[in-house]
Amino acid sequence: MQKLAPDFDFLFNNLNKIAYIFKDPTHFGSVNQKMADFCSCKVSELEGKSVSVILDQKEIETVKRFNQNIFNEGLRKKAEMEIEINKKLHTIEVDTIPHHNNQGKVDYLLCLAEDITAELEKEKRFYRNKKRYRSIFKKAPLAFVVSDRETNIIDWNDKAEDIFGWKKEEVINKNFNLIVAEDSYSEITEVIENVFEGKKSYNINKNIAKDGSELYCEWNTALIRDKNDKILEIISIAQDISEKIETKRRIENQKEELKYSELRTQFFANISHELKTPLNLIFSSLQLLDYKLKNTNFEQINHFDKYLASIRNNGFRLLRLVNNLIDITKIDVNTFQLHRANFDVIELIRSVVTSTRDYLEAKNRNFRFESSLDSEVIACDPFNIERVILNLISNAVKFTAEGDEILLRIEKEKEWIKISLRDTGIGIKKENQDIIFEQFRQVDQSFNKKREGSGIGLSLVKSIVEMHGGKIELDSIYGVYSRFSVYLPAETIDERTLAAESYSADSLLNKVELEFSDINYI
Numbered sequence: 356m357q358k359l360a361p362d363f364d365f366l367f368n369n370l371n372k373i374a375y376i377f378k379d380p381t382h383f384g385s386v387n388q389k390m391a392d393f394c395s396c397k398v399s400e401l402e403g404k405s406v407s408v409i410l411d412q413k414e415i416e417t418v419k420r421f422n423q424n425i426f427n428e429g430l431r432k433k434a435e436m437e438i439e440i441n442k443k444l445h446t447i448e449v450d451t452i453p454h455h456n457n458q459g460k461v462d463y464l465l466c467l468a469e470d471i472t473a474e475l476e477k478e479k480r481f482y483r484n485k486k487r488y489r490s491i492f493k494k495a496p497l498a499f500v501v502s503d504r505e506t507n508i509i510d511w512n513d514k515a516e517d518i519f520g521w522k523k524e525e526v527i528n529k530n531f532n533l534i535v536a537e538d539s540y541s542e543i544t545e546v547i548e549n550v551f552e553g554k555k556s557y558n559i560n561k562n563i564a565k566d567g568s569e570l571y572c573e574w575n576t577a578l579i580r581d582k583n584d585k586i587l588e589i590i591s592i593a594q595d596i597s598e599k600i601e602t603k604r605r606i607e608n609q610k611e612e613l614k615y616s617e618l619r620t621q622f623f624a625n626i627s628h629e630l631k632t633p634l635n636l637i638f639s640s641l642q643l644l645d646y647k648l649k650n651t652n653f654e655q656i657n658h659f660d661k662y663l664a665s666i667r668n669n670g671f672r673l674l675r676l677v678n679n680l681i682d683i684t685k686i687d688v689n690t691f692q693l694h695r696a697n698f699d700v701i702e703l704i705r706s707v708v709t710s711t712r713d714y715l716e717a718k719n720r721n722f723r724f725e726s727s728l729d730s731e732v733i734a735c736d737p738f739n740i741e742r743v744i745l746n747l748i749s750n751a752v753k754f755t756a757e758g759d760e761i762l763l764r765i766e767k768e769k770e771w772i773k774i775s776l777r778d779t780g781i782g783i784k785k786e787n788q789d790i791i792f793e794q795f796r797q798v799d800q801s802f803n804k805k806r807e808g809s810g811i812g813l814s815l816v817k818s819i820v821e822m823h824g825g826k827i828e829l830d831s832i833y834g835v836y837s838r839f840s841v842y843l844p845a846e847t848i849d850e851r852t853l854a855a856e857s858y859s860a861d862s863l864l865n866k867v868e869l870e871f872s873d874i875n876y877i
């Protein structure tokens with residue numbers, strides 16, 4: 356056994372490493388306690404003994420060759436070797452240092468070894484994990500976009516290439532905004548700020564692909580921090596939901612279409628009723644007339660007046676309905692034309708009032724007309740403005756009872772001529788105040804309605820007013836009053852048109868009869 360100097364001995368035994376000496380290539384000299392612990396035996400069982408006490412034949416050969424080499428060459432060498440101790444494979448890292456005697460010959464080898472089995476295992480595990488996550492990252496069915504804290508992209512996976520069309524090499528170091536639609540920049544900044552503050556990490560965004568196409572993605576974002584809580588990376592995971600959104604939109608459109616088609620069906624059911632009622636009345640009046648003509652002498656002929664009046668009124672009802680239908684269809688396909696010219700709108704309305712007065716009195720409505728203007732010339736289509744006013748008055752009669760008040764007022768309000776019609780009738784519920792201006796809409800959609808009508812009058816009124824550059828407003832308290840206010844621009848146009856010259860106030864009486872035919876009940 357190699358004799359050690361006392362200081363060396365102390366050091367040797369207190370080293371935090373496995374230490375042993377080879378006095379020749381296959382025999383131990385001194386061994387320290389750590390070496391004995393590593394081999395699960397006593398120091399005395401190793402010191403001065405052959406390596407065969409711990410190694411098998413194959414391992415002995417390797418160690419022998421290795422040591423022999425150092426004895427011959429006299430050079431320090433490091434090596435990693437695997438040895439089996441107590442049926443467990445260990446990897447040790449051995450630093451073999453040759454000791455040279457006075458003659459310069461190597462007389463023993465000092466070996467310092469470390470058991471690196473656990474460390475290697477950790478490293479392998481880490482490597483395996485890294486590999487595993489790398490393959491998940493690469494092949495995941497979701498797009499992974501990794502960016503630094505300045506939102507510059509530092510990595511992305513195959514699915515991201517697939518969704519956004521950019522190759523990984525093309526996006527590295529580019530800002531995340533590369534894949535964000537321009538109108539969503541501020542939204543993204545807000546999302547990132549929220550994520551930094553640890554708030555919401557989920558959002559849906561409009562993104563943009565390399566070919567410029569837009570897509571909608573569902574994003575989940577997470578921060579990767581180091582152990583000092585400093586943000587290292589932002590990981591954003593995206594799923595392309597454009598198809599889902601498109602399907603949702605299609606379903607919504609279909610629902611809307613279905614609703615509209617139900618409304619149309621309802622409308623045609625109403626219209627059929629509206630067409631049939633006057634026709635039935637016309638035919639029954641004709642039948643009665645026919646019968647009476649055969650059985651009456653000429654003195655009684657004035658009894659026939661009521662049959663003739665019914666035929667006339669119901670003829671007008673049909674005509675009004677057909678006219679309105681034609682016009683609403685024309686408006687729908689943009690072929691409805693106004694014939695505007697400069698007219699005194701006050702005079703126009705005053706003559707409408709005069710011609711309706713008898714009707715209103717007959718219906719026992721308390722009708723008043725007020726105007727703060729004597730005359731005001733504006734550009735309008737007199738025929739259609741009459742229709743608007745007549746329609747509003749006939750509605751006011753339709754939805755009021757005997758004794759109710761109807762007030763028609765004209766005044767100037769800034770650049771508008773405001774014509775308002777207020778009645779103390781049944782009023783209109785808040786939830787119905789917008790829809791009554793839509794085509795085919797009536798508040799009471801039931802088949803056995805108390806009041807006649809097709810639900811196109813107000814939609815036509817609104818279109819006519821808007822085509823004049825005006826607007827119509829409604830305010831109402833259900834059960835108390837309704838007020839329709841028509842605003843027409845107080846402006847004139849340069850030339851009188853031909854259509855304007857062909858206008859004749861004479862036909863107004865027929866038009867009144869036409870507009871009021873719904874409420875005559877004859």
Ligand code: ADP
Pocket residue numbers: 750751754778780781782783791796797798799807808809810811812813814837
């Ligand atoms: P209709 O031909 O059915 O009268 P309109 O388009 O003229 O069609 O009116 C639509 C609906 O608006 C009416 O069915 C009624 O419910 C409501 N309405 C219109 N004017 C009044 C009013 N002055 N008072 C109460 N309800 C009204």
